[in-house]
Amino acid sequence: MRLTRYFLPVLKENPSEAQIVSHRLMLRAGMIKQQAAGIYSWLPLGFKVLRNIERIVHEEQIRAGHIPMLMPTIQPADLWQESGRYNAYGPEMLRIRDRHDRDMLYGPTNEEMITDIFRAHVSSYKDLPLTLYHIQWKFRDEVRPRFGVMRGREFYMKDGYNFDLTKEDALHAYNRHLVSYLRTYERMGLQAIPMRADSGPIGGDDTHEFLVLAETGESEVFYDSAVTDIRLGEREIDYDSVDQCRAVMEEFTALYARTDETHDEAAFNAIPEDRRKQARGIEVGQIFYFGTKYSDAMGAVVQNAEGEQVPVHMGSHGIGVSRLVGAIIEASHDDNGIIWPEGVTPFHCGIVNLKQGDAEADAACEKLYAAIAGLGLEPLYDDRNERAGGKFATMDLIGLPWRITVGPRGLKNGVVELTSRRTGQSEELPPEEAVKKLAAIYAPHHAHLDDMREPMANRSFHTWL
Structure with a gap:
């Protein structure tokens, strides 16, 4: 969404x-x-x-x-x-x-x-x-x-x-x-x-x-x-x-x-x-x-x-x-x-675009959005033309367990930032690795879904090819 x-x-x-x-x-x-x-x-x-x-x-x-x-x-x-x-x-x-x-x-x-x-x-x-x-x-x-x-x-x-x-x-x-x-x-x-x-x-x-x-x-x-x-x-x-x-x-x-x-x-x-x-x-x-x-x-x-x-x-x-x-x-x-547990969260992760309108940042967010959705997960993409502080405050308020932050500076180094809402800890990862980590996190919570029979962490991320 x-x-x-x-x-x-x-x-x-x-x-x-x-x-x-x-x-x-x-x-x-x-x-x-x-x-x-x-x-x-x-x-x-x-x-x-x-x-x-x-x-x-x-x-x-x-x-x-x-x-x-x-x-x-x-x-x-x-x-x-x-x-x-x-x-x-x-x-x-x-x-x-x-x-x-x-x-x-x-x-x-x-x-x-x-x-x-x-x-x-x-x-x-x-x-x-x-x-x-x-x-x-x-x-x-x-x-x-x-x-x-x-x-x-x-x-x-x-x-x-x-x-x-x-x-x-x-x-x-x-x-x-x-x-x-x-x-x-x-x-x-x-x-x-x-x-x-x-x-x-x-x-x-x-x-x-x-x-x-x-x-x-x-x-x-x-x-x-x-x-x-x-x-x-x-x-x-x-x-x-x-x-x-x-x-x-x-x-x-x-x-x-x-x-x-x-x-x-x-x-x-x-x-x-x-x-x-x-x-x-x-x-x-x-x-x-x-x-x-x-x-x-x-x-x-x-x-x-x-x-x-x-x-x-x-x-x-x-x-x-x-x-x-x-x-x-x-x-x-x-x-x-709020800090939602993974089992009940309304969206599985938030995507924050630090520079809406920047061609590279926009494209990276779109790829992340498609890759996460392709796993059967629901991302919430903050694509508003708002300041970064306001976007972070909204994500913290609504409590999604994970946030991926995308900005021009990180993309120049080939990384995005994956942040845990519960611990506040962040790590910089290549986009495809951030998606794989989300897949591994949520696999146990979605074992009930028919389309999750294949381990999520083992899926190919074709949108990054």
């Missing part, structure tokens, strides 16, 4: 209404625009990040064997009345009536609707286990929406629901979701710590929240610092293996890590003093096992192998897709702007 043809309404000054870093930087970088309290339009740059996060979530859900679908945002109230949650949920639920005076609601979650779908189509244990999920806009009428997308009223969320014959099967689904969530967050450059939490209006006895440590987090958390050393990394996980998923679950939850709602002071004090940590955290996901709460209430039963009608065991699992945009910024920024 050429910046002269893109819509990127960056702001030079900090917006007065923004109280935390992610809100401030998302407004300044032209990612969002507030339309009403807690409701935002996602502008092109923000929308690209949102879609990249959504793609990772889809890929990891499908890898774990879960099946995507889509349910409506508007739900009939009678399903919630059937489960007993319609009056119990509280004023956060936006209740409405249609033109025929029927009670409806803008869904804050989908346990009732997915249970209704299940009971209409599944009647035998032979169709289990089953996990369905979707990614969809939700609405919760927060009394004080604030912090931008971190606590909005409308938000984009992945919510999934498992149906199993027994509690043991459902707990395997719980563990499987924990593993898939850990991999999801790590691919986004985040360390999200699973913490024992309160189930709230969803219900159930078993639940873990996933929290990213950040000073602006709304939750107070208490944890053993050793938990921050654990990573899933490149481990191959067999999601069908009960033992393997349980082992990962136990590894990541054996050490103390809890929100203030479930904090146990005695257990916390039993940790060696140098490892006892108290901090703030941002919730980015939660998993629940709630047994037969909804299947009992709504008649979601199957016939087991003995011919008996038994209620299915259920759980639900959510990831805040839009909230993750803010959480990543909170965890990855500096005084100059």
Whole structure:
């Protein structure tokens, strides 16, 4: 994309209404625009990040064997009345009536609707286990929406629901979701710590929240610092293996890590003093096992192998897709702007032309642009007739992980400058070597793409011939 043809309404000054870093930087970088309290339009740059996060979530859900679908945002109230949650949920639920005076609601979650779908189509244990999920806009009428997308009223969320014959099967689904969530967050450059939490209006006895440590987090958390050393990394996980998923679950939850709602002071004090940590955290996901709460209430039963009608065991699992945009910024920024991890960046690198209109510099930028695009990567070429300082400030603000700077002086020596946004370190390389290095950097992040089967670093760069 050429910046002269893109819509990127960056702001030079900090917006007065923004109280935390992610809100401030998302407004300044032209990612969002507030339309009403807690409701935002996602502008092109923000929308690209949102879609990249959504793609990772889809890929990891499908890898774990879960099946995507889509349910409506508007739900009939009678399903919630059937489960007993319609009056119990509280004023956060936006209740409405249609033109025929029927009670409806803008869904804050989908346990009732997915249970209704299940009971209409599944009647035998032979169709289990089953996990369905979707990614969809939700609405919760927060009394004080604030912090931008971190606590909005409308938000984009992945919510999934498992149906199993027994509690043991459902707990395997719980563990499987924990593993898939850990991999999801790590691919986004985040360390999200699973913490024992309160189930709230969803219900159930078993639940873990996933929290990213950040000073602006709304939750107070208490944890053993050793938990921050654990990573899933490149481990191959067999999601069908009960033992393997349980082992990962136990590894990541054996050490103390809890929100203030479930904090146990005695257990916390039993940790060696140098490892006892108290901090703030941002919730980015939660998993629940709630047994037969909804299947009992709504008649979601199957016939087991003995011919008996038994209620299915259920759980639900959510990831805040839009909230993750803010959480990543909170965890990855500096005084100059955002620092996107490679897995979610809106553009893979920026190209800065230091002397727009110079024939040699223009030609070199065009070749770089074509070579990078030929790899299946997206460059953002700042082809504006602006001063170098302004171009660098824009690139730092929007946070692309890598920048290639092209100028007449470097080209005379046959080199361009490749700069890491995270470290600030630069190196001078021949243009084709800079492209090869980008290819090697991004190859692991794009292994899911069919056209990336050939290692990117081994491709020929015909545009330089």
